[in-house]
Amino acid sequence: NAGVTQTPKFQVLKTGQSMTLQCAQDMNHEYMSWYRQDPGMGLRLIHYSVGAGITDQGEVPNGYNVSRSTTEDFPLRLLSAAPSQTSVYFCASSADRVDTGELFFGEGSRLTVL
Amino acid sequence: GENVEQHPSTLSVQEGDSAVIKCTYSDSASNYFPWYKQELGKRPQLIIDIRSNVGEKKDQRIAVTLNKTAKHFSLHITETQPEDSAVYFCAASISGNKLVFGAGTILRVKS
Secondary structure, three states, rough: OOEEEEEOOOOEEOOOOOOOEEEEEEOOEEEEEEEEEOOOOEEEEEEEEEEEEEEEOOOOOOOOOEOOOOEEOOOOOHHHHHHHHHHHEEEEOOOOOOOOOOOEEOOOOEEEEE | OEEEEEOOOEEEEEEEEEEEEEEEOOOOOOOOOEEEOOOOOOOOEEEEEEEEOOOOEEEOOOOEEEEOOEEEEEEEEEOOHHHEEEEEEEEEOOOEEEEEOOOOOOEEEEE
């Protein structure tokens, strides 16, 4: 099993550009989520999904869209990038509810918005 | 909204000493409290967790304690080693579908 795979690992954008961060997991996990990590602020939840076709907002959803058309994939879209979205983004998945067991993280995607 | 506070933000200890990191949470309905370790440039990984019906849990050199009345929980690392140097995050579950993380503690173990 590859686990949770994120692409790209690094990306530089100009303000106003759009892009999609890809996340895929091969563990048949129902729960998937996106976090951003900024210095001194820990990991903050952007969006999450409890299964295909179901998504919901986390702590910091503004400026980001998600969809979950399959169990395996959970892409994160930035429609109009802003410098405040410069961050390291982690996708994570769990077999079921997040309070039933381990959250498995991807390797992260470092995004810089100029 | 839901909040998890973590202290200290940085912690330096001598190899062989103990390290303690403390967290408080705001949602009294939280029932699951994991701790994650993140080495430099790597992904966070679960090291230990505790549920609300348990007061303490141990796994070799690490232990976690939970005080539900006071809404705080702590990570204890004994006999610290250089490989324990990392960033540690506490977290609390919200409504079973969200994990809210603390801001993290940078632990440095000096040899």
